[in-house]
Amino acid sequence: MSTPTDAPGSAVTGAAEGRGRPAETARAANIRDVARRAGVSHQTVSRVINGHPSLRAETRDRVLAAMDELSFRPNRAARALVTSRSTTIGVLVSKGFEYGPAASLQAIDSAARVAGYAVDVAHLDDAEGGSIRAALDRLLARNVDGLIILAPQTQTLAEIERLSITLPFVTVHSARAHDDHRLSVDQSGGAALATRHLLELGHRRIVHIAGPDGWFETEARVRGYRGEMEAWDCEPEALLSGDWTAESGYRAGLALAGDLGVTAVFSSNDQMALGLLHAFREHGRHAPRDISVVGFDDVPEAAHYWPPLTTVRQNFPELGRRCVARLLGLIGEDPAGRGPSAPAPGTVPDVVPELVIRASTAPAGS
Structure with missing residues (x-):
């Protein structure tokens, strides 16, 4: 009875064939394998592993892709023994x-x-x-x-x-x-973006639904709203407060539904904006025809609200x-082994938010 030939890719190859030697276990990828696959130095791979802030995004993405392809994961236990x-x-x-x-x-x-x-x-x-x-x-x-x-x-x-x-x-x-x-x-900057968008659409009576007292985001977003309104010589409206939930946004919407002079609302988060849209629609005021609404956060569901929500993405x-x-x-985790690699105090800027325009806002009077 003949012995079948090993299929291509078999672990038994070369001198090991026919000698009864066990197949070699595939060697786990190391940092130099990742460097070769990504076309970078092993020091660059170390910088990616340690989150070094000076790398270009495309370099980081290329190294991360190579790590995934090779199923490479940094060895925490080994690092703990060394460091x-x-x-x-x-x-x-x-x-x-x-x-x-x-x-x-x-x-x-x-x-x-x-x-x-x-x-x-x-x-x-x-x-x-x-x-x-x-x-x-x-x-x-x-x-x-x-x-x-x-x-x-x-x-x-x-x-x-x-x-x-x-x-x-x-x-x-x-x-x-x-x-x-x-x-x-930059929470204040994001709130200013939202308010400016409404002002540029011609809205002047813009109400802000604030978050609960005692939250940093609440205070910063109120500052951004008021600062932008004042920069446009518009009087900020009296604040309404919620607790981040859709239910509190719904209650705020009920309080606003009868004030036809208010043409726009900036909600301090998307969940409250959801409740706000519900209350307005229930009382015959439809966004964006009758009132424009902007949220904050860009939760995954915001693109699927009705109408899809204009919001500020963090x-x-x-x-x-x-x-x-x-x-x-x-x-003091320096990937190149040269000592502490922290950016100098005060040199790390805030992350800049982005306005995402969808269908819940339109020019005033449209």
């Missing part, structure tokens, strides 16, 4: 289901994994000092290398400033303009990448 670090980032996050913080956390987790770090999350039960200290203690007990503080309530940030944190840390949003640890999306993946790159620099 005496846990290769774990702690994230302190407020409890809640708001899209912004949730999307920020997802972006941070993705950027950390690319850099070969794990993420350990501690949720705050509330903004009280005891809750914050307990959450910090949980993360410190797990020997994290650094902290990202994703708790955008002003009370939480004020409490954290009072604490003496010796571990490297970055805050996502802060009320202090020159905080060396701060990274953010680049959460970029925010996550910058947070992780900044934190690794503060930790």
